[in-house]
């Protein structure tokens with residue numbers, strides 16, 4: 001009996017060791033990836049091909065790890081137009097939105113947070129959407145009452161907010177939150 005439990009303990013130790021190795025490798029990969037990313041970004045920001053590379057890298061990061069994504073965003077010019085969650089917007093808007101998303105997740109764990117519009121779509125003439133400075137998003141599910149809390153968090157994150165869960169607009173396409181930077 002004692003012998004069996006010793007054997008099991010040994011196996012568990014081996015497994016733990018393997019996990020530790022995997023974790024170490026993962027952070028090595030993270031670091032390598034970041035340095036490659038920084039190289040690509042620094043090469044030439046105005047080069048169209050590079051811009052496409054950056055976008056595809058961002059798209060890839062976007063599906064993986066938010067923290068790597070944010071640190072990569074820091075290396076872009078604020079007014080660089082990037083694709084984030086399938087929508088075009090300025091890099092600083094995406095970075096701010098990631099922060100807001102963390103705040104929303106804390107307040108409403110388990111809710112879905114979905115961007116519904118960036119630079120695309122129909123908006124008011126002169127809308128910040130066309131400059132990449134505005135995005136629309138929804139939180140699901142969400143009551144009208146709760147939308148006021150989201151409004152508050154978005155302001156805290158540094159956005160100007162138009163709560164279209166409550167207020168109507170001529171271009172209203174359904175209940176959502178419109179946020180923009182000045």
Ligand SMILES: [Zn+2]
Pocket residue numbers: 117123129134135136177178179
């Ligand atoms: Zn909007």
